[in-house]
Amino acid sequence: MRKDYYAILGVSPDADKEEIRRAFRKLARETHPDANPDDPAAEQRFREVAEAYEVLSDPDRRRAYDHGEQIDLSDLLMGGFDDLLRSVFGTGAFGFGGRQARRRGRDLSVRTSITLADAAFGTTVDVTYPAVVACAACSGTGAAPGASVQTCGRCGGSGSIQVTRRSFFGAMTTVETCGRCGGSGQEVTQPCPVCGGHGLVRGEQHINVEVPAGITDGARLRLAGRGDAGGPGGTNGDLYVEIRIEPDDRFERDGDDLVTRVPVSIVQATLGATVQVPLIDGSETSLDIPPGTQPGAVLRVEGAGMGRLGRRGRGDLRVVVDVEVPTKLSKEEDRLLRRYAEERGDAVRAKRRFL
Numbered sequence: 355m356r357k358d359y360y361a362i363l364g365v366s367p368d369a370d371k372e373e374i375r376r377a378f379r380k381l382a383r384e385t386h387p388d389a390n391p392d393d394p395a396a397e398q399r400f401r402e403v404a405e406a407y408e409v410l411s412d413p414d415r416r417r418a419y420d421h422g423e424q425i426d427l428s429d430l431l432m433g434g435f436d437d438l439l440r441s442v443f444g445t446g447a448f449g450f451g452g453r454q455a456r457r458r459g460r461d462l463s464v465r466t467s468i469t470l471a472d473a474a475f476g477t478t479v480d481v482t483y484p485a486v487v488a489c490a491a492c493s494g495t496g497a498a499p500g501a502s503v504q505t506c507g508r509c510g511g512s513g514s515i516q517v518t519r520r521s522f523f524g525a526m527t528t529v530e531t532c533g534r535c536g537g538s539g540q541e542v543t544q545p546c547p548v549c550g551g552h553g554l555v556r557g558e559q560h561i562n563v564e565v566p567a568g569i570t571d572g573a574r575l576r577l578a579g580r581g582d583a584g585g586p587g588g589t590n591g592d593l594y595v596e597i598r599i600e601p602d603d604r605f606e607r608d609g610d611d612l613v614t615r616v617p618v619s620i621v622q623a624t625l626g627a628t629v630q631v632p633l634i635d636g637s638e639t640s641l642d643i644p645p646g647t648q649p650g651a652v653l654r655v656e657g658a659g660m661g662r663l664g665r666r667g668r669g670d671l672r673v674v675v676d677v678e679v680p681t682k683l684s685k686e687e688d689r690l691l692r693r694y695a696e697e698r699g700d701a702v703r704a705k706r707r708f709l
């Protein structure tokens with residue numbers, strides 16, 4: 355059954371990021387199992403609140419949820435609750451969270467724009483974005499120079515501990531993440547002064563993104579492991595690159611086809627002609643306008659459209675013929691057209707006389 359995450363957090367569906375964050379902070383304090391040691395239902399409530407926050411605090415997940423899409427919860431909360439709470443309350447809130455949590459870095463989103471021509475043929479774009487990266491000072495270990503990483507003294511390196519609680523149902527033993535090492539099973543004798551032992555710092559990432567031919571405007575490319583670094587023993591988040599296609603003043607896209615307009619005179623349309631038509635790659639091709647071509651007629655240049663995404667070949671270029679009616683005529687042109695009208699028996703407006 356679909357959960358109402360807005361109702362769980364007690365916010366309205368148009369709540370902004372800050373309202374959602376505030377609501378979560380309040381509910382997390384109230385429902386956290388540590389705050390309710392005698393209530394076995396507390397953990398379930400806390401899980402729901404955390405799940406709602408994980409979905410609604412991420413713009414992409416929230417959009418998907420609002421559209422009624424199924425949210426894949428398997429990769430949510432992978433970093434554990436400690437990780438989630440640390441991101442909202444800061445390190446060490448509630449007295450838990452070790453120096454080195456075995457965590458998954460957050461997913462990141464960036465947006466980049468390309469030309470229609472690049473979308474037609476595929477391209478490579480350089481993307482630079484802020485990200486949490488491994489600390490260079492300690493190579494991401496979190497240990498100060500000369501210090502060592504050793505097995506956690508509390509959990510013996512397993513990263514988890516058994517906790518027995520008395521509850522309404524009697525003594526209950528659960529396995530929980532070790533609070534001293536944050537689940538990594540390791541701790542350092544002296545933390546790195548640059549990163550404070552996290553093994554992570556704020557920095558910048560740079561990546562070349564292969565954009566396939568035929569990509570659509572607004573498409574998102576997922577680059578596994580290129581999001582925030584996860585820290586010692588953890589995994590990196592993913593990077594989502596949203597591709598925007600800049601509008602082109604000569605071509606419009608229609609699926610795999612491109613559409614352009616070419617102007618021809620009434621005489622060219624009537625008698626037929628060969629005209630030059632621009633192509634998306636910047637070159638031109640000759641196009642035959644058959645005699646008697648009507649205004650708005652569509653001619654096709656096969657294989658001159660967009661690359662087909664994930665397939666071979668290209669769409670077509672559709673050329674719409676714009677028959678231009680002259681608004682100014684020379685004396686001789688006027689005379690010839692009147693002669694033509696006379697030949698056809700067409701009634702035309704008499705020539706304006708200037709006195």
Ligand SMILES: [Zn+2]
Pocket residue numbers: 489490491492493494495496497546547548549550551553554
């Ligand atoms: Zn460091």
Ligand SMILES: [Zn+2]
Pocket residue numbers: 506507508509510511512513514532533534535536537538539540
């Ligand atoms: Zn431990």
